[in-house]
Amino acid sequence: MRYAMAVDLDRCIGCRTCAVICKDHHAQPEGIWWNRVFVPGAPEYGTSVLNEEGQPRMEFLPVSCQHCDDAPCQSVCPTGATYTDENGVVLVDFERCIGCRYCMTACPYGVRQFNWGHAEPLPGTEGATYSYGYPAEYRQDGRLVYTPQRPEGVVEKCTFCVQYTSQGIEPACCAGCPGNARIFGDLDDPDSEISRYLEGRETFVLGEEHGTHPKVLYLRSTRGVEDASALLDAAGVGTAMGTDGE
Secondary structure (H helix, E strand, O other): OOEEEEEEOOOOOOOOHHHHHHHHHOOOOOOOOOOEEEOOOOOOOOOOOEOOOOOEOOOOEEEOOOOOOOOHHHHHOOOOOEEEOOOOOEEEOOOOOOOOOHHHHHOOOOOOEEOOOOOOOOEOHHHOEOOOOOOOOEEEOOEEEEOOOOOOOOEEOOOOOHHHHOOOOOOHHHHHOOOOOEEEEEOOOOOOHHHHHHOOOOEEOOOHHHOOOOOEEEEOOOOOOOOHHHHHHHHOOOOOOOOOOO
16 A cells, blocks of 8 residues: 555645645644645745736645655654654654754755644633644554644654544545545555546656655646746745744
8 A cells, every 4th residue: 555645736726725624633733834835936925926917826836745755854863753654654753753853954845844832722712722633642553643732842744644544534635625636545556546536647746856756746737837847946845834834
């Protein structure tokens, strides 16, 4: 089994539902976003680019962990906190992570986020605290790869919703996407949803020159940037995806 995700850029409408639902389902602390949606060529995150007619260009680039087959973040981790499971998903063991941030430096996609501390509780109705996120710890072979209360000083990122996929449930970002732009499944299974969707279609990966062999596959947009290598640079990925709470 080799889990992967396809992102159809022609279907993406830039609503950022994927980012919000991911944050909600994983109780991400303030300032941390495992999913982000860029506008290629925009001067800064969250802004638009105008086309030749003076209208906002409707092209977007969702970016999260690429779950690389040859993950540089894993090779530099001194404690083995970052590892690849039997399904090809790159995960972080929060109990082994020492917060050295070597992985953040090694990642060419700038998608890893450092947790500086616990966020303040979100106020709910009548003084109660709003409860969000998958409510229980999830361990894989004893490794703590998800907990609603992350320890301070660890590095976080997308897990392909391992706590859900282990139960046969698709990742939250796929379930929540109104344009059905995200398709998840087993690339080794020719009858899986992702295999059927990709059959006969041309795909590309971000940062192919880095030799990381990502398992997030993009279907090219017909509305804007045509050069796949230029797409990553135009979005400013790696520089705009810091931990500043954008």
